[in-house]
Amino acid sequence: MKDSYLGQAWLVLSLALVFGAALAGVQAGLSGRIADNKLNETYDQIPYLLDLIDDDGNVTVEITVKIWRTPDDKLAYQAVDPNGQAVGWVIKGVGPGFQDRIELLIGLDPEAETITGLFVLDQKETPALGNRILEDWFREQFVGKDATKGVVVTRASPVAADNEVGAISGATISSLAVGDIVNAAVKDFRARKGDLELKD
Amino acid sequence: MANDGPAPLERFLNGILPENPVYRQLLGMCPTLAVTGNMKAAMTMSAAVMFVMICANLITSSIRHLLKPHLRILVFVLTIATFVTIADRVLAAYLYQMSKELGPYIPLIIVNCIIICRCEVCASRQGLGAAAFDAVGQSIGFALALASIATVREILGAGTWFGITLLSESWWPVWGIMVLPPGAFITLGFLLGGVNWLSMPRGKKSAGCGVR
Numbered sequence: 001m002k003d004s005y006l007g008q009a010w011l012v013l014s015l016a017l018v019f020g021a022a023l024a025g026v027q028a029g030l031s032g033r034i035a036d037n038k039l040n041e042t043y044d045q046i047p048y049l050l051d052l053i054d055d056d057g058n059v060t061v062e063i064t065v066k067i068w069r070t071p072d073d074k075l076a077y078q079a080v081d082p083n084g085q086a087v088g089w090v091i092k093g094v095g096p097g098f099q100d101r102i103e104l105l106i107g108l109d110p111e112a113e114t115i116t117g118l119f120v121l122d123q124k125e126t127p128a129l130g131n132r133i134l135e136d137w138f139r140e141q142f143v144g145k146d147a148t149k150g151v152v153v154t155r156a157s158p159v160a161a162d163n164e165v166g167a168i169s170g171a172t173i174s175s176l177a178v179g180d181i182v183n184a185a186v187k188d189f190r191a192r193k194g195d196l197e198l199k200d
Numbered sequence: 201m202a203n204d205g206p207a208p209l210e211r212f213l214n215g216i217l218p219e220n221p222v223y224r225q226l227l228g229m230c231p232t233l234a235v236t237g238n239m240k241a242a243m244t245m246s247a248a249v250m251f252v253m254i255c256a257n258l259i260t261s262s263i264r265h266l267l268k269p270h271l272r273i274l275v276f277v278l279t280i281a282t283f284v285t286i287a288d289r290v291l292a293a294y295l296y297q298m299s300k301e302l303g304p305y306i307p308l309i310i311v312n313c314i315i316i317c318r319c320e321v322c323a324s325r326q327g328l329g330a331a332a333f334d335a336v337g338q339s340i341g342f343a344l345a346l347a348s349i350a351t352v353r354e355i356l357g358a359g360t361w362f363g364i365t366l367l368s369e370s371w372w373p374v375w376g377i378m379v380l381p382p383g384a385f386i387t388l389g390f391l392l393g394g395v396n397w398l399s400m401p402r403g404k405k406s407a408g409c410g411v412r
Contacts, residue, residue, distance in 0.1 A: 008268055008271065009271070011263065011266050011267070011268070011271070011275065012271055012274055012275060012278065015263075015275060015278055015279070016278060019278060019279070019282040022282065022286070023282060023285055023286070026285075026286050026289050026290075027289065030289050030290065030292070030293040033293040033294075034289070034292045034293050034296075037292065037293070037296040041296070099304070122300075123303070124303060124304045124307070125304075126304075127234060127303065127304060127305075128381065131303060131304075
């Protein structure tokens with residue numbers, strides 16, 4: 001018994017079980033609160049993503065937010081002005097980055113034809129390289145891009161075509177990942193835009 | 201493994217300066233350089249490290265008689281990773297913006313050598329009392345080191361301390377470089393040199409390079 005695998009590894013195995021259970025408990029207890037934090041941040045970012053902030057940092061259009069659900073249970077946030085006119089959409093894009101999952105918020109015009117903003121909700125990319133996807137200059141490149149065609153992330157500098165976005169030097173994979181996540185989320189949303197259901 | 205080694209109080213005091221993790225052991229350099237741009241981030245990191253170090257030391261010490269020599273590092277890392285994940289989730293739930301600012305550096309506490317070092321050097325050899333005092337002493341030492349670097353960098357780089365304006369921008373040209381990575385290296389170098397110089401025996405301070 002002493003020399004068998006179990007005899008050697010029982011402590012590691014039982015610790016792994018106990019710790020795993022403890023982490024599951026922590027996750028169950030806190031995940032609601034963490035999700036609320038992300039939702040609040042999403043609400044805070046909507047005016048920026050839809051370009052409703054003037055140079056002095058004031059909101060130019062008071063908006064209310066309607067939450068819609070796609071058939072596959074993804075959420076889309078629609079901003080509506082006081083006259084009931086749609087101002088734009090904010091959708092979430094999630095996908096693998098270089099290190100870990102990247103979560104993005106993407107702002108679109110009311111027809112979902114033009115990208116109006118990009119915000120990084122969550123990322124764990126390499127500090128000083130991949131995490132430069134947080135920087136304004138990189139994110140602002142996506143603004144005004146044609147959502148029907150999608151963006152192309154390129155290492156060429158300066159960028160040649162209208163729908164091209166310059167990659168961060170030293171962080172090509174993170175840059176490409178952001179482009180892919182944006183394209184996939186926008187394409188998916190455009191395909192399902194007709195089947196949205198208002199979430200209660 | 202017998203309960204030998206320094207007494208709990210000695211362990212505690214050693215952590216603060218004689219065996220300070222940053223200034224004496226030069227461990228945990230990654231968070232030391234990365235999150236000392238301002239005091240709030242540095243103190244949040246220190247608190248997270250203190251929590252993980254105390255928990256990891258207590259668990260390791262209480263199971264020290266069961267540890268197999270060739271599996272001990274695995275057990276240390278498993279224990280540390282669990283408490284780091286708890287700290288990471290708690291920060292994301294209650295200090296969301298700070299959690300975003302610290303980004304990957306909280307998960308990176310898992311590979312912080314200070315904690316593995318304390319498990320190996322102290323907790324796996326000594327009782328709960330010594331392990332607890334050791335963890336508290338070392339983490340206070342770590343917090344003081346981070347605070348010293350963050351104080352210099354935040355005041356010179358942003359004119360503030362804990363977000364409170366100390367140097368008005370009207371007459372203080374902020375040194376932007378101090379909040380950037382080079383500022384971390386410069387500050388650490390000067391402070392490390394200063395600590396070595398101050399702790400050299402009296403009368404030998406002109407003897408050139410301060411290698412201990």
